[in-house]
């Protein structure tokens with residue numbers, strides 16, 4: 102290694118090595134000292150508005166190897182997604198052994214998720230992939246935080262608020278660490294007593310993060326109220342409409358989508374189109390209309406061009422998303438265009 106130099110972020114190249122730890126404006130670590138930079142990390146620094154960084158003058162690592170640079174964007178994304186999940190597991194583990202958890206660790210994971218905010222296609226693909234059932238809560242928390250981030254962006258919230266939403270998404274079900282495992286992992290339907298205990302997770306979560314130093318009040322409220330519903334049918338308080346904070350409304354939409362899309366042990370995996378349909382038909386009145394519409398209209402467009410398998414076995418391509426029925430797009434089968442809102446008996450069974 103040689104001497105430290107300060108360079109412009111635009112002059113920064115993959116495989117350079119950082120000479121100092123780099124912090125975000127609010128003091129969270131973005132990149133540690135002695136980190137070998139890659140394209141994703143450099144991009145992340147740009148997103149955080151970092152202009153200049155300290156690197157070692159001749160300190161590029163493994164310049165002759167094809168290693169990191171030969172990996173695709175998808176591989177880098179998946180690796181980072183898995184690493185976020187692993188780090189999140191540590192938070193849950195610490196909680197389950199009675200340790201108090203600091204907000205810094207959550208902010209670090211949120212930083213890593215936030216750095217992926219422009220990789221929307223990868224986020225959406227990742228969420229609709231099959232995940233391990235026994236690790237459901239971890240992946241679910243990461244997914245909800247990524248979905249909440251997308252909604253925050255689509256609603257044009259300020260970047261700092263969207264970052265808080267990412268943290269709220271991570272922490273929203275943290276109270277499940279206080280619910281007995283037999284209830285969490287029960288494959289069948291919960292009985293009344295078990296369901297009552299399960300419903301306490303939002304309050305448990307609120308208590309767990311209540312004294313986290315430096316945590317934003319809006320995160321705490323979002324955790325407590327993420328199961329409140331517009332008509333007052335939710336829990337724990339039965340709040341209605343405007344009484345429910347915006348962050349909680351956003352988490353409710355993200356949470357519902359991920360739970361419906363997930364491959365749980367007690368139901369088969371739904372296609373996103375079926376989930377759009379269910380959310381559009383069944384969730385109006387329960388979920389905030391603006392948040393839900395913003396979410397459905399934006400996310401559904403990512404499936405244009407996707408290949409799907411129909412209930413009769415034929416393969417088709419998604420051509421147009423109908424804003425009145427997000428779950429019933431116009432598809433192309435061979436040379437024929439079929440509008441699923443009109444044609445009866447044809448449905449999408451599987452997404453490729």
Ligand SMILES: [Fe+2]
Nearest residue numbers: 273274327328
């Ligand atoms: Fe929840």
Ligand SMILES: [Fe+2]
Nearest residue numbers: 241273274356
């Ligand atoms: Fe959840």
